[in-house]
Amino acid sequence: MQPPSEYVRVRVEDEIFNVEKQMLVENSEYFRALFESGMRECAQEEIQLQGLPARGFRVMLKVLGESQPILDREEILDAVECAAFLLVKPLTEHLIFTISSANCILMLQAAGIYGLFDLIHASAQFIRDVYANVREDLSFLSEDQLDYIESLSPSAYVAVTTHSPSAGHLDDFSRTICYLDEVENHWATLTSLPDKASTCLAGVTVLDNNIYIVGGVDGLSKQIVKPSFCYNTERNSWSEFPSLQHPRYNLTLTGHNGCLFAVGGMCRNTVLALVEKYQVASSTWSFSACLPRPGAGVACARTMGRIFVCLWLPLDTTDVYEYRSRRDEWVLVTTLKRQQSYGHCMVAHQDNLYVMRNGPADDFLRCMIDCFNLTRQQWTALPGQYVNSKGALFTAAIRGDTVFTVNRMLTLMYNIHEDKWKPAKERAGFPRSGSMHAFLLRLPKNRLPTRQQN
Known part of the structure; x- marks a missing residue:
């Protein structure tokens, strides 16, 4: 009918x-x-x-x-x-x-x-x-x-730094993914990476409470790592899943509605606009609408069931695009023009997008934050400078109304109140060198110490 x-x-x-x-x-x-x-x-x-x-x-x-x-x-x-x-x-x-x-x-x-x-x-x-x-x-x-x-577990703050594939006969104790034990104030080991996995310029994300790693490079040979890996949190086990149709590195990986999206990246020193979609249920990759222009290491955030990315332009301009999955298209949402030097990340809280960026080139260790409200369609600059004595904050995740930001020396927690970030607590920094991926994960209660289960 x-x-x-x-x-x-x-x-x-x-x-x-x-x-x-x-x-x-x-x-x-x-x-x-x-x-x-x-x-x-x-x-x-x-x-x-x-x-x-x-x-x-x-x-x-x-x-x-x-x-x-x-x-x-x-x-x-x-x-x-x-x-x-x-x-x-x-x-x-x-x-x-x-x-x-x-x-x-x-x-x-x-x-x-x-x-x-x-x-x-x-x-x-x-x-x-x-x-x-x-x-x-x-x-x-x-x-x-x-x-x-x-009966539920709270979200834990999880981090992993840059690692290249490791020979199976070597014991590399640093190839670990760790979670922040907020009670004892230290980072505890969750799991070790598979020998063939790379987090160096790889895409790392969480979908349906499982960790996914796609792409990246072998730090020694600079070759693109083709295998993709999934960590099943409940079973505490790793498995491989199909590789990208177009292997690459320095890509952004995000998850939405049962699918992974591999956004942009590089291959043979060429910046790509390619986007691939992986349907977990069918274990298949397919091409989606390309980015409006090539991008590598693209800042990305999800909120309100929507995916947003930042794409840079010369002259200190950042365009924020939304991917509309029903229509398979990228739509320009807003443009931010600010003086900035290098690198930024983006996190989201309810209907706010927070773009974190370095300060001017002569003081790049400052961390400046601009907020875009999706409902009001307005930009505001957060007051103050979000910085600690050890450097700028560029790896962050939000749990409820709390922002977790981390570097090697310090984890800073902020409470979000009326679109502003107010310092709340300090915790141990992540004791590993290299660039970091940080995210939230719900650990099974049998994996947590008793003191953290309640």
């Missing part, structure tokens, strides 16, 4: 919405079953939804129209009800993307009422990560909800 393409009027409470049937069929299991059932309602020009809030339906239509509204308390409650009743996966995903310290308790409660397990799980994970900050509000939760939250 060909899906309908005409419009239908949907009455919700006292409001009427004129909606394309095709959009409803593609995104709502409820409407798909309704329109493909052959029942009388299939031919009706108007459908009435009993007992659903119009406000929630309106939010659903905004999300299906590729808008990403920031929701208040009432909108969250109504949207959760619509997502559960109409079985709208994109709306559930949007709710997950917008979980914050301000609404995580509400999200968990509402998801529990309507049985949205994906939202229950995501809310509980977020609460586990910000447990101390929301402790006073936990009294609103049931005992079962509290038990479920406490």
